[in-house]
Amino acid sequence: MHKWFWYSLNPEEKFQRYKHSLWLLILAIIVLFIKFDLMIALGYSLVLIIFSYLGYKHFQSEAMAYKERKSCQKTL
Secondary structure: OOOOOHHHOOHHHHHHHHHHHHHHHHHHHHHHHHHOOHHHHHHHHHHHHHHHHHHHHHHHHHHHHHHHHHHHHHHO
């Protein structure tokens, strides 16, 4: 069953979908370099990369904690 809404996903599914959405980041950076001057594009792409990395780490830590909780519940 496909879950369409972000709030209905568990943390592991959110992490998987976030990893696949990073292709959009690559596309956005390419568009920035095509549309803007070099320095402006570098600045915006740096901001995008930093926030994407922080989001990736956040979802990764949530997924790991969820996986640990799930494995602890199975052992009980």
